[in-house]
Amino acid sequence: xxxxQKKNCGGVVQFDQPFYxxxxxxxxTIFLNIIDAFNSRGVELNIxxxxxxxxxxxxxxxxxxxxxxxFVNEQRELKDKQKLFQNKNFLPNFQNNISIGQYAYPFSFxxxxxxPGSFEYYTDRISAYIKYEVKVxxxxxxxxxxxxxxxxxxxxxxxxxxxxxxxxxxxxxxxxTWCFFDKGNATLNVANQKNHFAKDEVIQLQCNLDNTRxxxxxxxxxxxxxxxxxxxxxxxxxxxxxxxxxxxSNERCVI
Numbered sequence: 210x211x212x213x214q215k216k217n218c219g220g221v222v223q224f225d226q227p228f229y230x231x232x233x234x235x236x237x238t239i240f241l242n243i244i245d246a247f248n249s250r251g252v253e254l255n256i257x258x259x260x261x262x263x264x265x266x267x268x269x270x271x272x273x274x275x276x277x278x279x280f281v282n283e284q285r286e287l288k289d290k291q292k293l294f295q296n297k298n299f300l301p302n303f304q305n306n307i308s309i310g311q312y313a314y315p316f317s318f319x320x321x322x323x324x325p326g327s328f329e330y331y332t333d334r335i336s337a338y339i340k341y342e343v344k345v346x347x348x349x350x351x352x353x354x355x356x357x358x359x360x361x362x363x364x365x366x367x368x369x370x371x372x373x374x375x376x377x378x379x380x381x382x383x384x385x386t387w388c389f390f391d392k393g394n395a396t397l398n399v400a401n402q403k404n405h406f407a408k409d410e411v412i413q414l415q416c417n418l419d420n421t422r423x424x425x426x427x428x429x430x431x432x433x434x435x436x437x438x439x440x441x442x443x444x445x446x447x448x449x450x451x452x453x454x455x456x457x458s459n460e461r462c463v464i
Contacts, residue, residue, distance in 0.1 A: 218243055218307075220359045222343055228364040232322035235363065239300075239345055241312040248350035249307050252300040254316055255344040256363075258324055261290040262440050264447055265334040287442045293339075294324055305350060326367030330438060330451065337440050341365050369405040376404050384423050393423040397430075432456050 224237040239252065264287045269280050300314060320341075328339040344360035377400040384392040396419040406412055416430050434454040440447045 218347060218357050220345060220347070222345055222359070222361045224363065228366050229320060230366055230368050231320050231324045231326070234317055234319050236315070236317045239314040239316060241314070243307050243309050243312065246306060246308050248305055250348040250350055252314065253346040253348055254298040254300060255295070255346065256318055256341070257295040258293040258339065258341050259290065260293055260339045262337040262442055263288040263335070264440065264442060287445060289442045294321060320365060324365070327365045335440070335449070366408065369407045372404050374404050376401055384425055392425045395420055395423040395427065429457055
């Protein structure tokens with residue numbers, strides 16, 4: 210939901226659902242609060258999807274001064290931004306004049322099925338996002354007059370897709386302490402009911418640890434859910450890991 214307040218008009222955009230998926234119809238309502246009457250050609254609804262990325266990197270460069278060569282450390286920014294989708298709809302709801310009062314205008318549009326879901330990743334050196342913005346413009350009757358506008362962010366989730374990855378894995382490792390004291394072998398079996406999840410789901414895993422050939426008395430299992438992120442910037446690729454959730458056995462983990 211986004212809102213706006215001007216001296217003669219206030220507005221807000223409200224969606225009927227908290228989030229949508231690509232291919233869904235988005236429905237909602239534009240609410241206007243007109244304090245002073247004014248002339249207008251109607252309302253413009255602008256929907257766009259933009260992705261952007263910026264990465265700050267340390268760079269070592271060789272320079273020459275007075276016949277001497279030395280290296281200097283610099284920071285350089287790799288960035289890119291592009292518009293993935295944009296669509297405008299004109300709602301001619303007014304007969305040249307908006308009277309004082311409160312108005313509600315329903316709207317609907319479809320999110321193209323090929324678009325990605327919303328995404329954000331921010332650190333002190335990295336900024337990356339995929340953002341859907343819905344902007345409302347109240348167009349003045351004369352083009353030289355001020356355009357009143359307000360906007361809000363639309364949340365689009367990537368639909369879960371089944372991965373060709375086993376749901377039952379077993380691995381045996383040689384266990385050592387201080388890098389070289391051999392403590393034997395331990396076998397861990399992990400099974401889950403499916404290999405794809407959506408946000409707010411509870412992941413239930415069955416973990417079986419076989420310590421019969423290991424002299425260490427292991428009593429707990431730690432679990433980490435890590436998101437592997439690839440950022441592409443004008444032909445350059447950068448790879449990062451983001452910790453999504455962390456828990457231990459007998460604890461509940463919600464993504």
